[in-house]
Amino acid sequence: MTFEGRPNRDAEVVLVGRSNVGKSTLMRELTGHDVTTGKKPGVTRKPNHFDWAPQSFMFTDLPGFGFMTGVEEDHREAIKTDVVRYVEDNADSILAGVLVVDGKAVIDIIDRHSGEGEIPHDVEMFGFLQDVDVQPIVAVNKMDKVDDRDERLNALCERLGLYPPWQQWDDTIAPITAKKGSIEPLNEALRSCFREAKRDDLLQFVK
Template identity: 75%
Template sequence: MFENRPKRDAEVVFVGRSNVGKSTLMRELTGHSKFNTGKKPGVTREPNHFDWAGESFMFSDLPGFGFMSGVEEERREAIKTDIVRYIEEHADKILVGVLVVDGKSVVDIIDRHTGEDSIPHDVEMFYFLEELGIPTVVAVNKMDKVDDRDERLNDLCDRLGLYPPWEQWKGDTIAPIVAKRGQLEPLKEALRHHFHEAKRDDLLKFVK
């Protein structure tokens, strides 16, 4: 179980498969370089919390889930269980859950893991956050590598049970971004929306 969570009353959690660019996204969002990034999936094994002195708020980058090269399945399942427990335990303090996906590959991955008795991790996590009543934003990263942008985003909405076209989910649920280039405005817009809905306009300064 993850320990050492800073005592903060509000947080935004970032979840997603390994290697979708969560740590790069966190670094760009916070302007802080402490987040480890690497070519090897699964670099982040414990949550990375980023908080501010004097502020009862933080961003939390949770470890990547799903397949990780060189990591045994038992260990992968344990990490996923820890992520689920963490979110359940702190649900009342989580203002927004951000599910980070790779825009180029997410639809194919979902389709590959969809079966009669199996739900892909990304879809499962999306529903899990929603069931807990946590406002959820899907940050669709690496969009600079996607040619058929609208079609791909519509397909993703379809797989998540959201009615296309994707544009109707813009601003609160679907946020196409390119973390590596710092192109995060759609995500910031969605976070601003949810902070405002939660009557936490005091936090808008963190997503200018």
């Protein structure tokens, strides 16, 4: 395994996404624990685990990937490779992969990297989670900064290969504002995922 020191747990929810989309803030809201972040993007090179031994369950915040100011391209690619390997290696115990995106910027970022032969990182990660049979949930963060909410979320669905309107994907598309503690749509999607996995004992972690 690429990342060492993973607690041996039967069930896991991983947070994946680009740098600076608010994963650490979301992790704090989900776990109630402060998450130490590096001052510069790309500094964190290992997962942050928050686990509960009695339920054999943990949330894992994986390092951010994609473009990072001042970070060499080979370093960025190494991070992404490590994240992909971690998910592949532990897919059997990962109940959900929460892909965190910036609600205001994600459409522009995807469209900027949609040239011939290119697959944007966010779209690629969404498809990858599906390919390894990990339930993908897209936490569309910073929605307090988005004016055209429905239009923006429908556009994101189209780019991920989901038919709009976005409201029919409430187990997959979760508009949130982690900084303000507004994450109920994500909690609801996780509750649905836990019930489907017959892990009602984990519902206490997504109240």
